[in-house]
Each structure stands twice: as structure tokens, then as C-alpha cells.
Amino acid sequence: MLKKKFTEAPILIASNWDLPFELLCDASDFAIGAVLGQHHEKHFRPIHYASKTMTDAESNYTTTEKEMLAVVYAFKKFRSYLIMNKSIVHTDHSALKYLFAKKEAKARLLRWVLLLKEFDFKVLDTKGTENLATDHLSRLENLNENVLDPKEINETFPLETLSMVTFRGDSSAPWFADFANYHAGNFIVKGMTSQQNNKFLKDVKHYFWDDPFLFKICADQVIRRCVHDKEVLNILKACHN
Numbered sequence: 001m002l003k004k005k006f007t008e009a010p011i012l013i014a015s016n017w018d019l020p021f022e023l024l025c026d027a028s029d030f031a032i033g034a035v036l037g038q039h040h041e042k043h044f045r046p047i048h049y050a051s052k053t054m055t056d057a058e059s060n061y062t063t064t065e066k067e068m069l070a071v072v073y074a075f076k077k078f079r080s081y082l083i084m085n086k087s088i089v090h091t092d093h094s095a096l097k098y099l100f101a102k103k104e105a106k107a108r109l110l111r112w113v114l115l116l117k118e119f120d121f122k123v124l125d126t127k128g129t130e131n132l133a134t135d136h137l138s139r140l141e142n143l144n145e146n147v148l149d150p151k152e153i154n155e156t157f158p159l160e161t162l163s164m165v166t167f168r169g170d171s172s173a174p175w176f177a178d179f180a181n182y183h184a185g186n187f188i189v190k191g192m193t194s195q196q197n198n199k200f201l202k203d204v205k206h207y208f209w210d211d212p213f214l215f216k217i218c219a220d221q222v223i224r225r226c227v228h229d230k231e232v233l234n235i236l237k238a239c240h241n
Helices: 002-006 065-078 097-102 107-116 132-138 175-185 192-202 229-240
Strands: 022-025 033-038 043-053 086-093 120-125 209-211 213-217 225-227
Touching: 022 043, 033 065, 033 229, 043 065, 065 086, 065 107, 175 192, 175 209, 175 213
Parallel strands: 022 086, 086 120
Antiparallel strands: 022 033, 033 043, 209 213, 213 225
């Protein structure tokens, strides 16, 4: 049901070749995201979503370079739509405008600029708070950069139904609150033994806080939102009914 809802109108639309295409681009410390869409009746409507994790080398880029990497990735990803059409790029880093006019730059940046010159587009400065779709695709913090392999997000849904992932261990342990407090305020539970403390610090590395939610980077490299026990049944009922 969720798969169907995310891939049918009014969420995704077919492209209209008489209208300009628009790109929403953003980058975080370890990932980049992009949305291709068009404005229909004064509303932005998405055509396609794209996101990928950065390589080790890319993660060392400056903030400006990462923002430009997101734009380059978007044009490569959606080249078939954009190569012969006018487009508008929305990004939350105004320095991109400066880079396009910069005469002295790194060879990598010059290659990017040359690639982008193939396309007919203009850049509109859009802050992260106004660019929520791609900001969300790109902003999740990578706490396992040495574990995750750079790859594009899997766009397939292996299951047609929503299932619940249970916590392995003592189900009575207040792990949700403890992990959330640690990442939200760097608070460590007092009174733990040395062994318990070591296990806590080992387990908590697989979680991160993106206010107001707690997320886990699972063994299959899928990021899942953690929910409190009180929410589980309501979520399952809402998705299956």
C-alpha cells in the first residue's frame, strides 16, 4: 500500500515537455539528494527522486564543493530530461553562483562547470528550510562511514506490507529513551557497570537523533525510524487497514 501511494498521482507526475524542469538539490556531510519536478498550477510536483552516499574522497570536500557535487549529480542523473530543455536549479548554497563565474578554481570544479555548461539553466538560492525534500534526503548523519559502501538508495520495496523490527535483548530495558537522550543531549545513564557501559556505547553508535526522531542504521544499511512501544500498534494498524 505504501509503495503504491508513493508512486502514484498526486505524488509523482509525468513530465510536461512544454514546461521548464526544476531541480531541488542539497548535500550533507555524507550524502546528496535531488528531486526533479515541475510547477503545475503554482505547485511544485515531483517527477523523480534521487539520492546517494558520498565516497570517502567526496566526504572530504568543502561545503561548497558538496553542494556543487549535488547539482552535478542531479544533472547526470536526469540528463535525458534536461539536456535540451530549460531548467531551474534550487539549492541552499548561494556560493554556487560565485563558482560559476570564478576564473581560478580546482581542476575538478572546472570540469564540473564545463559539464554544467552543456545545460540551459538558472540558479535560484533556496534555503534548507524551504528545500525540505532534498534536505531530508541528504541530511541524515552517517555514523558508520567505515561500514557503509557508497551506493544509490535501493528504490525497490522487498515487502508489500509493513512489519515491526523488535529490539534484540532485554525488552524491558528503556533503550529508546537512553539512546535518544544520548544523541540529543550527550547524556549517559548513570549507575551502569563497566560492561553495561561498554555495550551501551557500542550499540548507540548504530543510532542517531534527527529532532524529533531517533533513527537506526541497520545491518542491511537501511535507515529506519525508531518508535516508542506505544506507537507500534497504532502505526501497524494505520498502514494495514
